[in-house]
Amino acid sequence: MSDAAKEHVSVVVVGGGQAGISTSYWLKQRRIDHLVFERKTAGHVWSDARWDTFCLVTPNWQCDLPGHPYNGPDPDGFMVKDEIVAYVRAFVAKVAPPIREGVSVDRVTKRPEGGFMVTTSEGDYTAAEIVVASGGYTIPIVPRMAERLPATIAQIHSEQYRNPQQLPEGGVLVAGSGQSGAQIAEDLHLAGRKVHLAVGQAPRCARFYRGRDVVTWLADMGYYEMTVDEHPLREGVRDNTNHYVTGRDGGRDIDLRRFAKEGMELYGVLEDFSDGRLKFRENLAESLAFADKTYNGINAAIDKHIAETGVEAPPPSVYEPVWEPEAERGTLELEGSGITSIVWCIGFLPDFKWLDASVFNGAGRPMHKRGVTTEEGVSFIGLPWLNTWGSGRFGAVGKDAEHVVSKIAERLSMRRPALGLAV
Incomplete structure (x- = not known):
C-alpha cells in the first residue's frame, strides 16, 4: 500500500475490551477521530475466557464504566457471567465505537516525519497517537515442565476452563491459588x-466483616482512591497477587483450610516434574499463614476505622485456623495419585512485542505516569494499578481513560490548533 493510500486517524486504540471502549467514549466526547482495533470481538474475554460459574468478586455498585454505571436491582450483589457479558455488550452498544473487529495490530513504529505507522492484518494506517488498551493478561503462562508430563494427563489453562464436566473423570491438580486458582478449585470441589x-x-x-462487605468498608476508608504513588509499596504493588475471595452464591470467604478438612489435598508451590514425581516447594504452612495474616490484617484495619469514626457495627473477630498440615509433602507420585488433569492457574504475561517504542523497563514493563509515557504519543490504559486499585477493573478504568484522553487532546491541539479540539 502506498503512502498516499494509507488512512490516517488522530488516535489508534489497540484493544476492544472495557479499557479500549472507555477510551473511545472519551475520544468521542471530545470529537477526536480515532479507530479501535480488536483482534476478536469487543469485550470477548468475558464470554470466551471465563468459566461457567464465574462472577464478580466486587459488588455491582463498583461497576462504573463511563456513561454506563450499574443500574440493576442488586447493587450489593455480584453479577454472574451472563450478566457481566450483557453489561459489557450494552456498554459497547451505547458507546458505538469506530471499531475494527477481527483485525490484529501486528506492528507499530515511529515515522520519521512524526506520528506512527500502524501495520494491521487488514492493511496499514498512520496515527498521531497510540493508546495501548490490550491489557496485562494476554499470554497464558504454562511452565515448561508441562511438556514432560504424560500425554495421558489432560492440561488446560484457567482461561480455557469452563466446568468440571469438560475434564476427564478422576482427580484434578489445580496449580496456583490466586483468584482464578482458588475459585476454580472451589468449583471443582x-x-x-x-x-x-x-x-x-x-x-x-x-467477604463480609462486622456486618458489611469488606469492599464497602475499604471504600469508606479511601483505599480505592489511593494512587500507586501513595501506596506503601509504590510501583511494587503492581506485582501483588489479588486476594482470593468469591461473590458466588451471594458472596463468601474462600478458606483453603476448610477445603482441606473436607478432603481437598493441599501442597506448596509446584516446582517440577521428573522421574514420575510432581515436586512441590515445602512452603504450604507458610503460604496459608501468610494468607490468614493478610485476612486478619485487613479486618484489623477495619476495626481501627470503626473505632476512630464511631460507626456502629457488630463486635470484631479474629480468624483462627481450622486445619493445619501435619507435614509438608514435597513429592507426589503421579501414577497412582488418581490425577488425570491439570488446570494451570499461574497467570498471564502481557504482549507488547508489536509496539516499537522506548517505553519499557528492563523487565519489559511499560514505564508511565497514570498511563502517560515519556514517549510522546504513546499511552497505556487498563493495566493493573495503572493509577489505583480499580484501574484494571470496571471501577476506575473510565476515570483513567478520561485522564489519558485529556492529555491526548492537549497534545493534538498544540500540534494542530486549526482543529479547534476541546481541552
Whole structure:
C-alpha cells in the first residue's frame, strides 16, 4: 500500500475490551477521530475466557464504566457471567465505537516525519497517537515442565476452563491459588471432584466483616482512591497477587483450610516434574499463614476505622485456623495419585512485542505516569494499578481513560490548533 493510500486517524486504540471502549467514549466526547482495533470481538474475554460459574468478586455498585454505571436491582450483589457479558455488550452498544473487529495490530513504529505507522492484518494506517488498551493478561503462562508430563494427563489453562464436566473423570491438580486458582478449585470441589491444589503466596480477605462487605468498608476508608504513588509499596504493588475471595452464591470467604478438612489435598508451590514425581516447594504452612495474616490484617484495619469514626457495627473477630498440615509433602507420585488433569492457574504475561517504542523497563514493563509515557504519543490504559486499585477493573478504568484522553487532546491541539479540539 502506498503512502498516499494509507488512512490516517488522530488516535489508534489497540484493544476492544472495557479499557479500549472507555477510551473511545472519551475520544468521542471530545470529537477526536480515532479507530479501535480488536483482534476478536469487543469485550470477548468475558464470554470466551471465563468459566461457567464465574462472577464478580466486587459488588455491582463498583461497576462504573463511563456513561454506563450499574443500574440493576442488586447493587450489593455480584453479577454472574451472563450478566457481566450483557453489561459489557450494552456498554459497547451505547458507546458505538469506530471499531475494527477481527483485525490484529501486528506492528507499530515511529515515522520519521512524526506520528506512527500502524501495520494491521487488514492493511496499514498512520496515527498521531497510540493508546495501548490490550491489557496485562494476554499470554497464558504454562511452565515448561508441562511438556514432560504424560500425554495421558489432560492440561488446560484457567482461561480455557469452563466446568468440571469438560475434564476427564478422576482427580484434578489445580496449580496456583490466586483468584482464578482458588475459585476454580472451589468449583471443582463443590462438584465433588477430588482436588489437589498447589498453593502459592496469594493473600486472602473476608467477604463480609462486622456486618458489611469488606469492599464497602475499604471504600469508606479511601483505599480505592489511593494512587500507586501513595501506596506503601509504590510501583511494587503492581506485582501483588489479588486476594482470593468469591461473590458466588451471594458472596463468601474462600478458606483453603476448610477445603482441606473436607478432603481437598493441599501442597506448596509446584516446582517440577521428573522421574514420575510432581515436586512441590515445602512452603504450604507458610503460604496459608501468610494468607490468614493478610485476612486478619485487613479486618484489623477495619476495626481501627470503626473505632476512630464511631460507626456502629457488630463486635470484631479474629480468624483462627481450622486445619493445619501435619507435614509438608514435597513429592507426589503421579501414577497412582488418581490425577488425570491439570488446570494451570499461574497467570498471564502481557504482549507488547508489536509496539516499537522506548517505553519499557528492563523487565519489559511499560514505564508511565497514570498511563502517560515519556514517549510522546504513546499511552497505556487498563493495566493493573495503572493509577489505583480499580484501574484494571470496571471501577476506575473510565476515570483513567478520561485522564489519558485529556492529555491526548492537549497534545493534538498544540500540534494542530486549526482543529479547534476541546481541552
